[in-house]
Amino acid sequence: MVSFFFTLSSFFFFFPLSIHVSSAVDTISANFTLSCDQTLVSSGGTFEMGFFAPGTTSSNFYIGMWYHQLSQQTVVWVANRDKPVSDKNTSVLKISNGNLVLLEGETLLWSTGLTSSSSPLKAVLLDDGNLVLTDEYSNSALWQSFDHPGDTWLPGVKIRFDKRTKKSQRLTSWKNVEDPSPGLFSLELDESTAYKILWNGTTQYWTSGAWNGQSKIFDLVPEMRRNYIYNFSFFSDATESYFTYTVYNHANVSRLTLDLSGQIKQLSWLDNVKLWNLFWSQPRQQCKVYAYCGSFGICNDESQPFCRCPHGLRPKSQRDWDLQDYSAGCVRKTELQCSRGDDVIQFLPLPNVKLPDKSEEVSGTKNLTVCRSDCLRNCSCEAYAHVESSNRCLVWSKDVLNLRQLEEDNSEGNNNTFYLRLSASDMPSAGSSSSGKSNKAVIVGGAVLGSLGVIALVILVVVSLILRYRRRQVTKSDGSTLAVFSYRELQNATKNFSEKLGGGGFGSVFKGGLQEDSSDIAVKRLEGISQGEKQFRTEVVTIGTIQHVNLVRLRGFCSEGNKKLLVYDYMSNGSLDSHLFTNQTAEEKKTVLGWKLRYQIALGTARGLAYLHDECRDCIIHCDIKPENILLDSEFGPKVGDFGLAKLVGRDFSRVLTTMRGTRGYLAPEWISGVAITAKADVYSYGMMLFELVSGRRNTEQSSERVRFFPCLAATVVLTEDGDIRSLLDPRLEGEVDIEELKRACKVACWCIQDEEGHRPAMSQVVQILEGVLEVNPPPFPRSIQALVENDGSMVFFTEFSSSSTHDSSQKQSHSPSSSSSSSSKKTTENV
Numbered sequence: 001m002v003s004f005f006f007t008l009s010s011f012f013f014f015f016p017l018s019i020h021v022s023s024a025v026d027t028i029s030a031n032f033t034l035s036c037d038q039t040l041v042s043s044g045g046t047f048e049m050g051f052f053a054p055g056t057t058s059s060n061f062y063i064g065m066w067y068h069q070l071s072q073q074t075v076v077w078v079a080n081r082d083k084p085v086s087d088k089n090t091s092v093l094k095i096s097n098g099n100l101v102l103l104e105g106e107t108l109l110w111s112t113g114l115t116s117s118s119s120p121l122k123a124v125l126l127d128d129g130n131l132v133l134t135d136e137y138s139n140s141a142l143w144q145s146f147d148h149p150g151d152t153w154l155p156g157v158k159i160r161f162d163k164r165t166k167k168s169q170r171l172t173s174w175k176n177v178e179d180p181s182p183g184l185f186s187l188e189l190d191e192s193t194a195y196k197i198l199w200n201g202t203t204q205y206w207t208s209g210a211w212n213g214q215s216k217i218f219d220l221v222p223e224m225r226r227n228y229i230y231n232f233s234f235f236s237d238a239t240e241s242y243f244t245y246t247v248y249n250h251a252n253v254s255r256l257t258l259d260l261s262g263q264i265k266q267l268s269w270l271d272n273v274k275l276w277n278l279f280w281s282q283p284r285q286q287c288k289v290y291a292y293c294g295s296f297g298i299c300n301d302e303s304q305p306f307c308r309c310p311h312g313l314r315p316k317s318q319r320d321w322d323l324q325d326y327s328a329g330c331v332r333k334t335e336l337q338c339s340r341g342d343d344v345i346q347f348l349p350l351p352n353v354k355l356p357d358k359s360e361e362v363s364g365t366k367n368l369t370v371c372r373s374d375c376l377r378n379c380s381c382e383a384y385a386h387v388e389s390s391n392r393c394l395v396w397s398k399d400v401l402n403l404r405q406l407e408e409d410n411s412e413g414n415n416n417t418f419y420l421r422l423s424a425s426d427m428p429s430a431g432s433s434s435s436g437k438s439n440k441a442v443i444v445g446g447a448v449l450g451s452l453g454v455i456a457l458v459i460l461v462v463v464s465l466i467l468r469y470r471r472r473q474v475t476k477s478d479g480s481t482l483a484v485f486s487y488r489e490l491q492n493a494t495k496n497f498s499e500k501l502g503g504g505g506f507g508s509v510f511k512g513g514l515q516e517d518s519s520d521i522a523v524k525r526l527e528g529i530s531q532g533e534k535q536f537r538t539e540v541v542t543i544g545t546i547q548h549v550n551l552v553r554l555r556g557f558c559s560e561g562n563k564k565l566l567v568y569d570y571m572s573n574g575s576l577d578s579h580l581f582t583n584q585t586a587e588e589k590k591t592v593l594g595w596k597l598r599y600q601i602a603l604g605t606a607r608g609l610a611y612l613h614d615e616c617r618d619c620i621i622h623c624d625i626k627p628e629n630i631l632l633d634s635e636f637g638p639k640v641g642d643f644g645l646a647k648l649v650g651r652d653f654s655r656v657l658t659t660m661r662g663t664r665g666y667l668a669p670e671w672i673s674g675v676a677i678t679a680k681a682d683v684y685s686y687g688m689m690l691f692e693l694v695s696g697r698r699n700t701e702q703s704s705e706r707v708r709f710f711p712c713l714a715a716t717v718v719l720t721e722d723g724d725i726r727s728l729l730d731p732r733l734e735g736e737v738d739i740e741e742l743k744r745a746c747k748v749a750c751w752c753i754q755d756e757e758g759h760r761p762a763m764s765q766v767v768q769i770l771e772g773v774l775e776v777n778p779p780p781f782p783r784s785i786q787a788l789v790e791n792d793g794s795m796v797f798f799t800e801f802s803s804s805s806t807h808d809s810s811q812k813q814s815h816s817p818s819s820s821s822s823s824s825s826k827k828t829t830e831n832v
């Protein structure tokens, strides 16, 4: 009665559970032990436990617990966090001497650590993810994994504060993607009933605020109010206090995790798109996590990866950086010699940064020149800054933590320049332009060099793949083929990735040319793919079979170790945003997209999406519709790009969605309220984009005094009887428009951005409306848009849904796209 994973093939990753659920055991007892590829599966089939190797290059094994039914292995608990097993065949988890123990050979690696028990014990994996060690006869629990959480707070777990010992239990992040041992970030409850997140057990960088018994929320987490998925409760008596939560509907798979990023994250599993949706996290900005990029590392909330080293410095440990642990920070490429001369030591100016913490202020008022010479004269001075307002110097002689890149138009009013001491030889050469550019080159170079180590480890895999795919083609199910490229070929084709076409959350795109048929290609270099080789290939082949005149064609791919690239047809007119949002110079005025063209782009995009939603074998939800992902061919024919990436990118997808600036404006409210995502989420984003096609500007424009939010204005005009609909039009079109088409476009856009998914039309209906086949009624005012405006446009996460119906979970029933499309489209047709 054991599920043996003899065949760890992707087959099992893709179609887990149902095939082999019948033969699972959930109990380790005196005569049943766990070793090799055996696993325990909880009685309801929710959780599974056994040996696993985290990441892709690690050869360490751990006893872990994960969701049995999910296609992505998501580990929620690890027994031997800091004592890995190197050979799982000679290791065993068993009951021994009144404990559950993990042995490798004769060596004891982990134990439940109980002292006295004479009667026989058993360990049962329960369906809520709790591993409970009980007395075989009395069934009284002696130890349970819920009392020893790792980085994941499952529903039902209590993170306690013990009032007698004044000790807190802790949730601790992993060290890096391949090492579950306790990292630097931890979450704990304090005496004042507030949870706080600490760095290295000492420095607090976030707190929930105290529990408010009246409103049943933590004071600083007001968004708990608009929850209707969880049952929150806080308990306190003379001996202990704790907070816990449960999920009302057990079909909802949800977890709270203290992530490697140092953020606490609430995620829910979206079964139709097969990914974890991150819908709440704190601190909301990555760079608010204390010392995230380590000493001298520069954090930037608007880029991926978030950390980089300044020019002239390199990651202290490239391997750690590759595994997403940036805490060791950066070191100078050339160590400083303690010397006084300007010829050997120079200062690298870093403009537009938030100054690091813990400066030492030098007494007396001094000008910039004096600050510099003071620092130069003192060998322990690492960096300095001059505060203009008070005419003082700040100097740093130890760690330089929390250096943060600010936007050029930053509102923090802090435009002090930070000067970093560098060896003259590491200074950017006079010829090289802005420091930003050369830094990027350094980072890319560093990353390439650094990944060599990792590459060495996976070289065997790569070699075998190259041999296996000599023929360089995979046959798709429809008989056509997808080319398999080697990294070298793509390197040549793109002239070593020299011509960058764009960059997004998932990687940069480069222009290239193929010699064989002298055609142009666009090569997307994916970053942060967490998928295994086979799963990646399967997904890519699936994407390759999806073809439509309004979808960018995938021609092939490359997969060598962690080098994952996709090869697409090249679209000579670039992406829609570059045509819509250009600054109006005289030169560009000529190339303004005319109304007819805009309408055709809107229609073509709608057709492409309708095809993805309705006509592919499985409904594909794009998840990331925005002008950057609409590409224009030589005739300005629109083609939707980047579809299928959600599944391909996997676990980090929604993180990227919610952290990248600009993208949030296109996200439907359901992304952040934690309910299921359907194709209607794309409809919402499409509606947002349609408004931008009309106005020729970003929906949200932040001028110094206020936020202008176009959809709100548009909705108001559309809903006013004699509203001047022409006033919504891009002024560059000088009124040249088909007024009927403009009306139709504005109305349909307004329907698309309704809060209730059921009120939004299906993409196929949008097509019909734009074609003029279907009439469109005046839309209702989208409520959350109103809230968005009242909240300054930036606080999407705080959007309170004012209507009662949105709160009511009975009305919020999620429709699986396939089964519900008929019911929801009926509903919409009534409205439309």
Ligand SMILES: *[C@@H]1O[C@H](CO)[C@@H](O)[C@H](O)[C@H]1NC(C)=O
Binding pocket: 029, 031, 032
């Ligand atoms: C093994 O364990 C099962 C259930 O605990 C028990 O019924 C059985 O008698 C045990 N067999 C031996 C050989 O101890």
Ligand SMILES: *[C@@H]1O[C@H](CO)[C@@H](O)[C@H](O)[C@H]1NC(C)=O
Binding pocket: 036, 087, 089
């Ligand atoms: C462990 O055992 C499996 C089969 O039981 C075998 O295929 C594998 O090679 C073994 N691994 C090691 C490291 O011996």
Ligand SMILES: *[C@@H]1O[C@H](CO)[C@@H](O)[C@H](O)[C@H]1NC(C)=O
Binding pocket: 200, 327
């Ligand atoms: C964390 O704190 C310990 C002392 O509590 C110290 O030894 C260690 O260096 C600190 N780690 C970092 C990364 O600063």
Ligand SMILES: *[C@@H]1O[C@H](CO)[C@@H](O)[C@H](O)[C@H]1NC(C)=O
Binding pocket: 231, 232, 233, 246
């Ligand atoms: C919510 O949780 C509390 C404590 O666990 C429990 O007493 C209560 O019945 C739950 N409420 C609902 C509606 O499930």
Ligand SMILES: *[C@@H]1O[C@H](CO)[C@@H](O)[C@H](O)[C@H]1NC(C)=O
Binding pocket: 367, 368, 369, 370
């Ligand atoms: C800075 O101050 C020093 C001494 O106080 C003075 O000699 C120097 O001229 C000043 N430099 C500038 C640019 O004001």
Ligand SMILES: *[C@@H]1O[C@H](CO)[C@@H](O)[C@H](O)[C@H]1NC(C)=O
Binding pocket: 360, 378, 379, 380, 381, 395, 396, 397
């Ligand atoms: C050099 O800088 C350190 C740290 O700021 C300071 O403690 C020390 O007094 C300085 N030495 C001199 C000679 O100014």
Ligand SMILES: *[C@@H]1O[C@H](CO)[C@@H](O)[C@H](O)[C@H]1NC(C)=O
Binding pocket: 388, 413, 414, 415
């Ligand atoms: C920022 O710098 C500019 C020019 O360097 C200056 O005019 C402005 O006053 C500075 N702003 C602040 C808040 O220091």
Ligand SMILES: *[C@@H]1O[C@H](CO)[C@@H](O)[C@H](O)[C@H]1NC(C)=O
Binding pocket: 229, 249, 251, 252, 253, 268, 269, 270, 674, 675, 676, 677, 809, 812, 813, 814
């Ligand atoms: C959770 O369950 C509710 C009620 O069945 C459903 O409406 C919602 O979409 C589910 N959420 C997720 C993320 O699956």
